[in-house]
Amino acid sequence: MSTLTRALAAVAATLLAGCGEASPSTDAPCTEVGAVAQTEVLLEYYTFIPRCLRVTTGTPVTYLNLDTVPHTVTTDAGQVETFDSGTLEPGTVFTHTFATAGDIALHCNIIQNMTATVYVRGP
Numbered sequence: 690m691s692t693l694t695r696a697l698a699a700v701a702a703t704l705l706a707g708c709g710e711a712s713p714s715t716d717a718p719c720t721e722v723g724a725v726a727q728t729e730v731l732l733e734y735y736t737f738i739p740r741c742l743r744v745t746t747g748t749p750v751t752y753l754n755l756d757t758v759p760h761t762v763t764t765d766a767g768q769v770e771t772f773d774s775g776t777l778e779p780g781t782v783f784t785h786t787f788a789t790a791g792d793i794a795l796h797c798n799i800i801q802n803m804t805a806t807v808y809v810r811g812p
Contacts, residue, residue: 719739719741719742719743719808728742728744728748728749728750728751729750729751729752729753730742730750730751730752730753730805731752731753731755732752732753732754732755732756732760732762732777732797732803733754733755733756734756735756735758735800735803736803737752737795737803737804737805739805740804740805740806741805741806741808742805742806742807742808743807743808743810744787744807744808744809744810745809745810745811745812746787746788746789746790746809746810746811746812747786747787747788747812748786748787748809749784749785749786749787750784750785750786750787750807751782751783751784752774752777752782752783752784752785753782754777754778754779754780754781754782755779755780756779757779758779758799758800759776759777759778759779759799760776760777760797760799760800760803761773761774761775761776761777761797761798761799762774762777762783762785762795762797763795763796763797763798764793764794764795765794765795765796768791768793768794769789769790769791769792769793769809770787770788770789770791770793770809772785773798776799787807787809789809790809790810790811791809792806792807792808792809793806793807793808793809794806795807
């Protein structure tokens with residue numbers, strides 16, 4: 690398990706409160722990636738961990754399904770950038786590089802209440 694994965698798991702309890710409804714300009718609990726070359730989001734316990742992520746354009750984000758059920762990583766309709774991972778079976782990964790600045794809402798097509806937000810900002 691990578692250092693980043695352990696760090697994300699350690700703060701999961703705080704982040705599970707999420708910031709999906711919060712404005713990116715607030716001090717809502719949100720994982721700030723900054724200049725990290727790549728980051729990981731866990732799909733575990735029927736949630737995205739973290740549920741809120743701030744990245745700069747060009748940042749690849751890897752989604753790891755550590756749950757016992759399949760998930761998807763899918764953008765909500767009308768987002769500035771759209772993608773769908775397809776079905777991620779347990780133990781599989783999906784990586785997406787965020788190229789467009791904006792607030793991107795995500796969900797799982799299989800677990801309807803599983804949501805996350807990625808705040809993408811220019812460099």
